[in-house]
Amino acid sequence: MKRLLLTSALILAGQGAFADEIRVLNWQGYGTDLDWAIAAFTEKTGNTVVHEYFTSEQEMLTKLRTNPGAYDVVLINSAYTAQAKDEGLIDAIDTSKIAHFADLDPSLAGNEDLNPGGALYGVPWTWGLTSIAVNTGDFAEMPTSLSVLWDPAWKGRVSIRDDGLEAVQFAAMALGQNINEITDLDAIKAKLTELLPQITTFWSSENDWNQFMSAGEFAVATYWSGSASRSQAKGLPIAFVVPEEGAIGWLDGLSIPASSTHKGAAAAFIDWMVDPEFYVKWDAEGAPVSSNTKALAALPETSFNRKLVEDPATVARVQFMKPVSDEDREAYLKLWQDLKAAQ
Amino acid sequence: MSNAFLAHLGRAYVGLILFFLYAPILVMAAMSFNASEFYQLPFSFTTDWYAKLAGNREILSAAWRSVWIAVIVTAIATSLGTAASIALFRYDFPGKRVLQVLLFPPIAIPWLITGTAMLIFFFGIGLGRGTPAVILGHVALALPYVIVVVSARLTSFDRTLEEAARSLGASPWQITRAVTVPWILPGIIAGGLFAFAVSFDQFVVSYFLSEPGDSTLPVLIYTSIRKGFTPEINAISTIIIAVSMGIMLLAARYSNFGGER
Amino acid sequence: MATTIAGQDRLRAVTLLSPAYLWLTVAVFLPLSAMAFFSFLSDVPFGGRDWHVTLDNYRAFFETTTYATLLWKSLKLGLIVTAVSVIVGFPCAWVLAKVVKGRSREALFLLVILPFWSNSLVRIFSWAIVLRGNGVLDRAVNAVLPWDVKLNLMFSPTAIVIGLVHSYLPYVILTSYLALQAIDDSLIEAARSLGAKRRTILWRLILPLSAPGIIAGAVLIFVPVVGSFMEPRLLGGRLGTYYGTVIEDQFVAVFNWPLGAALSFILLAVVLAILAAASPILKRART
Numbered sequence: 001m002k003r004l005l006l007t008s009a010l011i012l013a014g015q016g017a018f019a020d021e022i023r024v025l026n027w028q029g030y031g032t033d034l035d036w037a038i039a040a041f042t043e044k045t046g047n048t049v050v051h052e053y054f055t056s057e058q059e060m061l062t063k064l065r066t067n068p069g070a071y072d073v074v075l076i077n078s079a080y081t082a083q084a085k086d087e088g089l090i091d092a093i094d095t096s097k098i099a100h101f102a103d104l105d106p107s108l109a110g111n112e113d114l115n116p117g118g119a120l121y122g123v124p125w126t127w128g129l130t131s132i133a134v135n136t137g138d139f140a141e142m143p144t145s146l147s148v149l150w151d152p153a154w155k156g157r158v159s160i161r162d163d164g165l166e167a168v169q170f171a172a173m174a175l176g177q178n179i180n181e182i183t184d185l186d187a188i189k190a191k192l193t194e195l196l197p198q199i200t201t202f203w204s205s206e207n208d209w210n211q212f213m214s215a216g217e218f219a220v221a222t223y224w225s226g227s228a229s230r231s232q233a234k235g236l237p238i239a240f241v242v243p244e245e246g247a248i249g250w251l252d253g254l255s256i257p258a259s260s261t262h263k264g265a266a267a268a269f270i271d272w273m274v275d276p277e278f279y280v281k282w283d284a285e286g287a288p289v290s291s292n293t294k295a296l297a298a299l300p301e302t303s304f305n306r307k308l309v310e311d312p313a314t315v316a317r318v319q320f321m322k323p324v325s326d327e328d329r330e331a332y333l334k335l336w337q338d339l340k341a342a343q
Numbered sequence: 344m345s346n347a348f349l350a351h352l353g354r355a356y357v358g359l360i361l362f363f364l365y366a367p368i369l370v371m372a373a374m375s376f377n378a379s380e381f382y383q384l385p386f387s388f389t390t391d392w393y394a395k396l397a398g399n400r401e402i403l404s405a406a407w408r409s410v411w412i413a414v415i416v417t418a419i420a421t422s423l424g425t426a427a428s429i430a431l432f433r434y435d436f437p438g439k440r441v442l443q444v445l446l447f448p449p450i451a452i453p454w455l456i457t458g459t460a461m462l463i464f465f466f467g468i469g470l471g472r473g474t475p476a477v478i479l480g481h482v483a484l485a486l487p488y489v490i491v492v493v494s495a496r497l498t499s500f501d502r503t504l505e506e507a508a509r510s511l512g513a514s515p516w517q518i519t520r521a522v523t524v525p526w527i528l529p530g531i532i533a534g535g536l537f538a539f540a541v542s543f544d545q546f547v548v549s550y551f552l553s554e555p556g557d558s559t560l561p562v563l564i565y566t567s568i569r570k571g572f573t574p575e576i577n578a579i580s581t582i583i584i585a586v587s588m589g590i591m592l593l594a595a596r597y598s599n600f601g602g603e604r
Numbered sequence: 605m606a607t608t609i610a611g612q613d614r615l616r617a618v619t620l621l622s623p624a625y626l627w628l629t630v631a632v633f634l635p636l637s638a639m640a641f642f643s644f645l646s647d648v649p650f651g652g653r654d655w656h657v658t659l660d661n662y663r664a665f666f667e668t669t670t671y672a673t674l675l676w677k678s679l680k681l682g683l684i685v686t687a688v689s690v691i692v693g694f695p696c697a698w699v700l701a702k703v704v705k706g707r708s709r710e711a712l713f714l715l716v717i718l719p720f721w722s723n724s725l726v727r728i729f730s731w732a733i734v735l736r737g738n739g740v741l742d743r744a745v746n747a748v749l750p751w752d753v754k755l756n757l758m759f760s761p762t763a764i765v766i767g768l769v770h771s772y773l774p775y776v777i778l779t780s781y782l783a784l785q786a787i788d789d790s791l792i793e794a795a796r797s798l799g800a801k802r803r804t805i806l807w808r809l810i811l812p813l814s815a816p817g818i819i820a821g822a823v824l825i826f827v828p829v830v831g832s833f834m835e836p837r838l839l840g841g842r843l844g845t846y847y848g849t850v851i852e853d854q855f856v857a858v859f860n861w862p863l864g865a866a867l868s869f870i871l872l873a874v875v876l877a878i879l880a881a882a883s884p885i886l887k888r889a890r891t
Contacts, residue, residue, distance in 0.1 A: 027566075027568070028563070028567045028568070029567060030569060030570075051555065053562070053563075053566035053567075054566065055565060055568045056857070059855075062459070063551075065651060066462055070554075070555060071555065087651050087652070164853075199841070200842070201844075202841070204568060204837075205567065208571050210380075211382055211732075214379075215736060215737070216738070217736065326859060330860055333853055333858050340845035341845055342673075343845065353695070353703045354703065356699060357704070357712065360696045360777075363773075364773065365719055366770075367719070367727045367770065370734055374733065382729075384740070423623045426621070427620060427623075427624035429620055430616070430621045434614075442621070445633070447875070449636075450824070450827045451831060451871065451872045451875045451876075452871070452872055453852065453868065455852055455856075456639060456868045457635065459639070460635035460636050460638055460639040461632075461635045463635065463639075464634055464638050465635075467638070479627075479630070482627060483628055483632045486628055491779075492778070494820065495782055495816050495817045495821075498817075499783055499786035499813070499816065499817075515616055529713070529785065533713075533717070533781075536714070536717045537720075539721060540717065543721055544722075565725060572725075580723060584722055591714040591715070592714070594710075594714070595707060595713075595714055
């Protein structure tokens with residue numbers, strides 16, 4: 001016991017800092033709250049970590065607005081980074097405090113949505129795709145087109161998430177429109193009207209999705225790439241497909257709230273989150289794609305994410321999601337509600 | 344049809360209702376012993392989820408927090424609610440109708456809106472968040488249920504009992520303690536049970552008003568929106584139900600509150 | 605002299621009422637008033653946003669048929685769930701109050717509510733496991749019946765009603781029990797010895813006397829069910845969009861609190877109007 005105390009005292013002295021408790025605001029079960037990762041971080045730096053979770057991006061912003069000083073690290077999707085910066089909720093990142101910053105993919109570190117006004121407000125952490133996954137028991141051959149969602153053969157065994165924006169984006173892709181510059185909303189409405197009778201239910205969480213897929217309720221459903229790798233690791237007979245029309249790409253960044261009182265410890269935590277040592281271990285449990293090129297290079301050849309990023313044809317088809325204005329968001333929601341209400 | 348036959352039929356009916364009420368609870372408990380993480384059948388027995396739960400400090404501390412918050416909320420809501428119900432029953436005064444109608448907004452307006460409103464308001468007045476704010480919110484949401492339930496019992500209360508006691512020179516406090524409260528005790532207990540249920544399942548208020556790291560069980564469950572929850576949640580829920588059932592059956596064994604005369 | 609007693613009574617009434625109502629004022633009424641204020645604004649009045657007073661949010665309700673359709677759908681759901689709960693729950697309360705005697709009555713009383721000391725989301729997911737195709741119910745039925753039945757109640761209005769009735773049944777059982785148990789058995793005996801038939805006793809004596817309990821239970825079911833969105837979403841599949849869903853969306857999917865607040869207050873107004881319209885009928889039922 002004495003020795004343990006001595007060692008920890010030495011570690012603390014070595015860090016030259018006193019221990020802080022940092023507060024992280026994120027989705028539950030999304031990397032930052034892994035037990036072993038927190039334990040390792042505490043051992044390295046002496047800082048402890050507590051979590052608070054949100055259930056939607058809107059509520060994440062509400063929490064930031066109403067609780068100044070409560071959080072030190074927050075996960076913000078790049079489509080929302082500019083809004084958070086404009087409201088003065090987050091600070092620019094001092095990249096000199098992030099030791100692994102040099103290893104991050106320059107195209108992500110320079111991503112314009114993470115750099116509103118020319119300064120970095122969110123450290124690119126992970127990215128991934130929202131596309132479709134199919135039950136390999138039902139599909140002898142992998143579908144190549146999004147039109148599989150509209151295929152009458154799968155009527156009643158199709159699922160998407162109950163999210164107006166995402167539904168509109170999928171319909172846009174199926175119609176060959178750019179998801180960030182939707183021009184023909186009427187065509188999208190018509191397309192979604194055809195989609196709804198195909199749907200058995202809307203899925204809401206990964207576990208939900210796994211349950212329905214393994215119970216045979218779903219044959220084809222939209223899904224997140226990171227979750228698909230996790231479901232495969234758990235033995236579900238599914239395949240993740242990036243159809244010829246493309247897939248929705250998203251990029252998640254880690255930001256430091258302007259009101260944070262432990263900015264040094266927060267930067268240290270973000271640095272740990274982009275550390276290859278952390279990522280390789282996380283990837284084994286199923287994770288989205290890391291922004292750190294060295295971390296990706298360290299993955300085993302067979303890794304889901306390694307295969308995903310090393311297929312340039314797939315990556316070229318991805319349409320990365322841009323910020324959406326409040327007006328557009330409300331218009332898409334209205335369209336979606338009208339369609340659902342008519343069911 | 345004989346009365347005895349009807350009585351048997353009645354008991355069978357109650358059994359059927361109890362079966363309906365407990366069906367999802369039984370499934371929940373069964374799934375805590377089922378190996379499939381995706382709640383798949385056929386059933387295959389395991390105690391792994393309990394072993395995992397034992398090592399999950401986050402769930403255990405959240406469950407414990409939910410329990411003691413619900414106990415405090417139940418005590419406060421039941422006493423304040425009972426007092427208000429007695430006054431609403433005993434006295435006539437202008438504006439009484441308004442007070443009764445005011446009980447409906449917190450029940451009718453979805454808790455998400457009420458919770459958001461509390462968040463904004465508590466910050467506006469500088470109360471902020473933390474355990475006191477959580478309890479303040481929970482009690483407020485439980486109070487209307489207590490008042491409605493206790494009032495439902497009071498309407499069948501015979502006023503002449505109070506008048507008789509009063510004519511014998513008893514003070515209002517004595518009347519309340521010796522006559523009114525014993526009569527409405529089943530109502531108070533039912534109100535308390537509902538108050539506990541409201542608090543124990545309350546997500547929105549705890550979600551908005553808890554400090555980071557101070558999650559309650561519903562917050563952990565509802566915020567698992569991306570990954571979903573695992574059978575560990577079934578395991579902790581099963582333990583809580585089993586322990587409560589033990590306590591309740593003991594309480595039923597050694598007390599008399601069903602209103603038996 | 606009379607005025608001093610009234611004065612004392614008033615003091616007592618205030619003493620008994622003020623703790624509960626002060627609490628409600630601080631924690632619910634004032635926050636909801638702020639929300640009511642937001643419902644008349646074009647945008648929330650913080651975060652440096654531009655806002656002005658407007659009726660647009662209320663007008664939005666009438667501009668499309670979506671909201672009215674969904675509100676109507678939710679009201680129907682509320683009525684069905686309430687009716688089923690009362691019809692199923694009242695006989696159960698009767699047996700508990702009048703047939704079961706002794707200690708087992710207390711035990712049953714507690715057992716009725718115990719399932720609700722669990723998480724509602726966990727309960728709904730358990731229902732999903734029971735109701736889905738190849739689920740518990742499907743397997744149980746097929747184990748009993750010799751021929752093959754494909755039973756899949758999941759993602760249907762029936763599933764929503766089952767889930768909601770389950771969630772709210774204890775309210776009507778317990779409130780009816782509280783009223784029924786208060787009816788003096790000798791009153792029923794007297795009616796019987798005067799030659800009244802069972803039906804007459806039920807309609808003329810028991811129902812009127814237990815009406816306050818039934819009504820309290822019905823109100824506690826109807827009011828929250830109209831605004832519910834969790835059970836419909838998880839059990840109703842693509843048919844599970846109700847009025848509560850569109851309110852929730854304004855807070856979760858988009859940042860439009862003013863519209864969400866306006867839709868909530870329209871819900872409140874409609875529910876209160878229905879209760880007000882029903883109250884003369886209910887009063888007559890009591891006497």
